Structures are given as structure tokens and as C-alpha cells.
Amino acid sequence: CWPYAALLRLNAAAASAQSSELAVLVDMDAVRDELRRKLNKDADSVIDRLSDPFIHWLEDGIQARGSGTLEQLVTLKWVRDRLLAHSDPAADNGFIGQVTRARFAAPTRFRLSIGPDDALPVQVSMRLEGIAWRVSAVYY
Numbered sequence: 001c002w003p004y005a006a007l008l009r010l011n012a013a014a015a016s017a018q019s020s021e022l023a024v025l026v027d028m029d030a031v032r033d034e035l036r037r038k039l040n041k042d043a044d045s046v047i048d049r050l051s052d053p054f055i056h057w058l059e060d061g062i063q064a065r066g067s068g069t070l071e072q073l074v075t076l077k078w079v080r081d082r083l084l085a086h087s088d089p090a091a092d093n094g095f096i097g098q099v100t101r102a103r104f105a106a107p108t109r110f111r112l113s114i115g116p117d118d119a120l121p122v123q124v125s126m127r128l129e130g131i132a133w134r135v136s137a138v139y140y
Helices: 002-015 019-025 028-039 052-073 076-083
Strands: 099-106 109-114 122-129 132-139
Touching: 002 019, 002 076, 002 099, 002 109, 002 122, 002 132, 019 076, 019 132, 028 052, 028 076, 028 132, 076 122, 076 132
Parallel strands: none
Antiparallel strands: 099 109, 109 122, 122 132
């Protein structure tokens, strides 16, 4: 039940206007590091496969911004926007109704898919850090 409780907290934080609540649940350094590792073909990453639109988004950002692209593009606001990408803004209930899969990938890793398979679902990986579950990867 533990990661599911964290999932409910993450949903409430994403739906809230308070960035500080979401910041506690998202390890931004880990999110950026996983993307770097995925882009480096020689490194292992928890990220499975990136969608073509996501790759194009990263490529466009790298061409426009250069070496500091991930720090500029992958922000807490970006994470919130991805979490809520398939949500109904009028409902104001976060992303929880759009979770299509939630499962353990390892004893200390929990994965979510948000949105239907035919609509580029957002993939979220959470990692157990001490006694708290935190988001460590976001991609689509």
C-alpha cells in the first residue's frame, strides 16, 4: 500500500497550486539524470523507450538552448504539466483517474502509466528513498 499512498499524495500535490508540496515528492536531479542516462547510449536507465514526440522535443530544445537544455526544459512545472497532461482541467482532481497502470518494477521502484496507450501515456518511475517514495523519472 505504501507506494499507492505516495501516489495519492503526488496526485494531490500535482493538482494543488503549491509547488512546494510537489517539490518534496519529485527528485528533479534524478529526473534529469535519468534522461541524461537514456540519451547516453552507454549508460543504464530505468527509462524504457522514449516516444518520437518526446525525442523531437528534446532535440529541438538542445538545438535552441545548447548544453544546459535539461535544466532549462525539465523543471518542476514541466513535471506537473506531464502528470496532468491527460487530465480534465475542469475536474480539478489531478491525474489519478487517468492512471492506466501502477506496478512494482523492483522492491524499491514503482511505475505508473498515465493516459491511454494510444495517446502517448506519461511514464513515471518512483523510487524509495529512505522511508519516502519520490518521482525519479518522467517521460512519454
